[in-house]
Amino acid sequence: xxxxxxxxxxxxxxxxxxxxxxxxxxxxxxxxxxxxxxxxxxxxxxxxxxxxxxxxxxxxxxxxxxxxxxxxxxxxxxxxxxxxxxxxxxxxxxxxxxxxxxxxxxxxxxxxxxxxxxxxxxxxxxxxxxxxxxxxxx
Numbered sequence: 075x076x077x078x079x080x081x082x083x084x085x086x087x088x089x090x091x092x093x094x095x096x097x098x099x100x101x102x103x104x105x106x107x108x109x110x111x112x113x114x115x116x117x118x119x120x121x122x123x124x125x126x127x128x129x130x131x132x133x134x135x136x137x138x139x140x141x142x143x144x145x146x147x148x149x150x151x152x153x154x155x156x157x158x159x160x161x162x163x164x165x166x167x168x169x170x171x172x173x174x175x176x177x178x179x180x181x182x183x184x185x186x187x188x189x190x191x192x193x194x195x196x197x198x199x200x201x202x203x204x205x206x207x208x209x210x211x212x
Contacts, residue, residue: 103181108148111181112157115189116145122203126159126173130197137173140204144170146189148178157181157191159201175199 103111126138141161149156157178163169180192187203 099185101183103183105181108157108178108181109150111183112146112148112189115183116143116147118186119143119203119206120145121206123205124161125200125202125204126161127200127202128173128197129200130195137199138171141171143201143203146201157199159199173199 120143122143123140124138124143125136125140128135128137138159138161141163144160144162146157146159149158155176155178157175159173159175161171161173163171175191175193175197177194178191179194180190182190182192184190189201191199191201193199
């Protein structure tokens with residue numbers, strides 16, 4: 075399945091697939107579709123302002139606030155798998171930031187704006203699109 079087709083079916087509205095308290099639909103992404111899903115999410119949200127948080131050990135730590143999404147990618151290497159979240163500040167390439175998730179075990183889409191990546195250590199990285207380029211701040 076092409077990334078564009080997966081983009082439409084994976085990131086689109088999905089009635090009956092479960093919901094969070096905010097009403098967004100949640101969908102577990104099969105591991106075979108991680109790369110295409112992350113590529114589609116990256117394409118759809120390129121240059122979107124995002125927040126990145128990590129939940130671990132009962133605490134939540136903000137890694138990134140209101141930075142521009144450059145992409146989310148996966149690297150599968152025979153059990154030494156990683157997912158990378160790349161962001162940049164307002165000044166081109168001067169303050170790029172990458173967050174690495176080691177040994178990802180689960181990828182979940184919540185609606186069209188939020189991506190959760192769980193790792194085997196129990197941590198969960200949340201990438202939330204706050205505002206697309208050109209949208210007014212709330």
